[in-house]
Amino acid sequence: MIKAKLYQKENKICAFEISGHAGYAPHGEDIVCAAVTILSLNTVNAIEQFTDVPFQAEADEKKGGYLKVVFPLEGMEDERVQLLLQTLWLGLSGIETEYNKYLTLKIEEV
Template structure:
């Protein structure tokens, strides 16, 4: 199962964390894992390409299945960064609705 967390501070997204594997299908055929991976990596790439906001990213590149991204205070105030992060949250929420056995999404206030 994939576990995703969106961290909010003062109603703004300040970080997200994704871990695990869906187990929907064998590796290479798992549409749930693929969808979550594309959403997460596209969000990171878009923040890097379309904003000037520095961010911190942690990933388990050996085993895979883990990514945590944090934005600084200026990222919380930046409209483009927030739009991109809210788009990620919306996409993950949609996947959870359809494939709730394979993805849990939690929103935490920090």
């Protein structure tokens, strides 16, 4: 199962963490894992490409299945970053609705 957490502070997303594998299908054929991977990496790439907001990212590149991204205060204040992070939340919510045996999404206040 994939576990996704978005961290909020004062109703603004300040970090997200995704771990695990869906187990929906064999490796290379798992559409749930692929969808979550595409959403999360596209979000990080878009923030990097379209904003100047620095962030810290940690990933398990050997095994895969883990990504944590943390934004500084200026990232929380940047409307473009927030829009992209809300888009990530929207996409993950849709996946959770359709494939809730394979993905859980939580929002945690920090």
